[in-house]
Amino acid sequence: MSGQPVVKSAAAQLGICGKVVSQGDFLAQGLDVAFVDSWNEWLQAVLAVSREQLGGKWLDTYLTSPIWHFALSPGVCSDNAMAGTLMPSVDQVGRHYPFTLAAELNVTPVQAWQDSDWTDITEQQVLATLDEGFNLQTWLAQLNRSELNWPQAKRFSVSQSNNEAIRQAWIISANQPLDSLALLHQSYLQQFSRYCLWWTAGSEQVAPCLLVTSGLPQVSQYAAMLDGDWSRWNWQQKQIHY
Known part of the structure; x- marks a missing residue:
């Protein structure tokens, strides 16, 4: 098997989906239909499911839950890698549904997490939808002029045997610089096939953290991303010593 991130640095157009407080309709613009669906x-x-799990505590927990940033490898929600920001939101008539700002990702998810200056832009943009006097059309016009500039992707290749019994061994060319992020990306691909990274600065209930999941988080475990009770919702936590 050979793994090689796309080697280019490109601007990505932002798209949206979800609910904002000034509108009653579901919004979707600038994103691949397969991803949105x-x-x-x-x-x-x-x-x-989280409504059932949290019962009467759900609404307060949802409204005070943190903003999450994410980076998805290809095959999670569409053929493209994606990255963006997810914020708890509500529409004009009180229906609670998150708002997502996202773009196609031209680097690996781990590199998007490591070089995460772009989240300053996306977080400011989603928070702007909560401002008093928010005007959707003005905001969309500004968004259409905004782009995310991903860092330069780094070339990296790994060779593996096709023999399942010895696939744990990798061959890495000595002619290329060894990059820890590229190695981590390949490790996640080998372990999960497709993976997601989620990170947050936290909230009153959720401590700042990074999540690594195989595909999107399990439906039964999402409540922990709202209330931070990882053990209750069956998340496995590991202490990393270095």
Whole structure:
């Protein structure tokens, strides 16, 4: 098997999907239909299940839950890698549904996490939808002029045997610089096939953290991303010593 990130640095156009307080309709613009469909199918499921799990505490927990940033490898929600920001939101008539700002990702998810200056832009943009006097059309016009500039992707290749019995061994060319992020990306691909990174600065209930998941987080575990009770919702936590 050979793994090699795309070697280019390119600007990515931002797109949106979800609900904002000034509108009654579901918004979707500038994102691949396959991503929007898969993403919102997952969101609808996790909202429904977390409501059942948290009961009467759900609304307050949802409204005070943190903003999450994410980076998805290809195959999670569409053929493209994606990255963006997810914020708890509500529409004009009181229906609670998150708002997502996202773009196609031209580097590996681990590099998007490491070089995460772009989250300053996306977080400011999603928070702007909560401002008093928010004007959707003005905001969209500004968003259409905004782009995310991903860092230069680094070339990296790994060779593996096709023999399943010895696939744990890798061959890395000595002619290329060894890059820890590229190695981590390859490790996640080998372990999960497709993976997601989620990170947050936290909230009153959720401590700042990074999540690594195989595909999108399990529906039954999403409640922890709202209330920070990882053990209750069956997340495995590991202490990393270095």
